[in-house]
Amino acid sequence: MQDLAAYSQTAIRQGSKSFAKAAMLFDPETRDSVTMLYAWCRYCDDVIDGQTLGHGQQELGIEEKRARLRMLQDETDRICDGQPSAIPAFAALAQVVQRHGIERRYLFELLEGFGLDAEEARFRTLDDTLHYCYHVAGVVGVMMARIMGARDREVILRAADLGIAFQLTNIARDVIEDMQVGRCYLPEQWLERSGIRREDMHLPEHHAALHALACELVExxxxxxxxxxxxMAQLPWRCAWAIASALLIYRDIGLRVRAAQPAAWHGRMQVPGKSKLAHVCRGWFVATAAVARRRRPPTVSRAGLWTKADA
Structure with a gap:
């Protein structure tokens, strides 16, 4: 079987240039585990969407998606039971589970999120959208935090918050792209408030209103x-630096969505390489300041933020 670390590094470089840049900052052992977990997440997402490393799109029916989801669930069960896998992404996951004791519930929470896509779920309320964000990204933040040694519940909840923030940014950036493949992650109540029927989202007259809703997600x-x-203050310093850099890079995407003129808001907003480097440098200072105040009471409350009921 091919080298799993090399396989995973290829997956992260081709699947997420922004996170790949930040992942370089981890210590080697943490970096290997983080990239291997990412490779599994990317593989599962691609299987459900009929993509390759987040690119391209096959037309798959709901029954085919359900069959693919069952395959992912069965293979994940095998890994949780300590059985080997011939699929590189699952072999990589097995190493992560063994090293860090990642709980089965988190793996299946992520698969539940992919199941929402497989079933072509609709999102009526903001809570529905946030529930989806947790299951496809927030729980990834939880597993990443576990890899970095976090066990405190408050730290785990804030790791989920970062994943949710990343996914909200993704949704805001990709409203038009998602709409073109029949998906909408904006709360339907928001659409109604703006006088937009879901089936009419593609009409040019709604472009400005959709951009305004995307900006609400950014906020x-x-x-x-x-x-x-x-x-991040509770993480080892190098981990805090990597996470701070990822946060700044991804947040920049949202700020670019907000700053864009509605007429120019199409395609994927990207952060230029020089800006990413600047965010990595700034991340050093953000992480250093965060770790320095490690023993101080939190200055930002989580009051009002969405939290999984049984977290």
Whole structure:
């Protein structure tokens, strides 16, 4: 079987250039585990969407998606039972589970999120959207935090907040792209408030209103980013630096969405390489300041933020 670390590094470089840049800052052992977990998450997402490393799109029916989800669930069960896998992404996951004791519930919470996509779920309320954000990204933040040694519940909750912030940013950036493949993660109540029927989202006359709703998601993400900054103070310094850099890079995407003119808001907003480097440098200072106040009471409350009921 191919070298799993090399396989995982390829997956993260091709699947998420922003996170790949931040992942370079981890110590080698943590970096291997983080990239291997990412490779499994990316593989599962691609299987459900019919993509390759987040790119391309096959037309898959709901029954085919359900069959693919069952395959992912069965293979994940095998890993949790300590059985080997011939699929590189699952072999990589097995190493992460063994090293860090990642609980089965978290793996299946992520698969539940992919199941929402497989079932082409609709999101009526903001809570519905946030529930989805947790299951496809917040729980990834939880597992990443576990890899970095976090066990305190408050830190775990704030790690979930970072994942939720990342996904809110993704949704805000990709409203038009998602709409083109029949998906909408904006709360339908928001659409109704703006006088937009879901089936009419594609009409040019609604473009400005959709951009305004995307900007609302960006503003909401700011609350989750602020919470996540508090949690990173409890991480080892190099981990805090990597997470701070990822936060700043991803947050920049949302700020670019907000700053864009509605007419120019199309395609994926990207952070230029020089800006990413600047965020990595700034992340050093953010992480250093965060770790320095490690023993101080949190300055940002989580009051009002979405929290999984049984977290």
């Amino acid at each position: 909401l993400a700011e609350q989750y980013y602020a919470s996540a900054r508090i949690g």
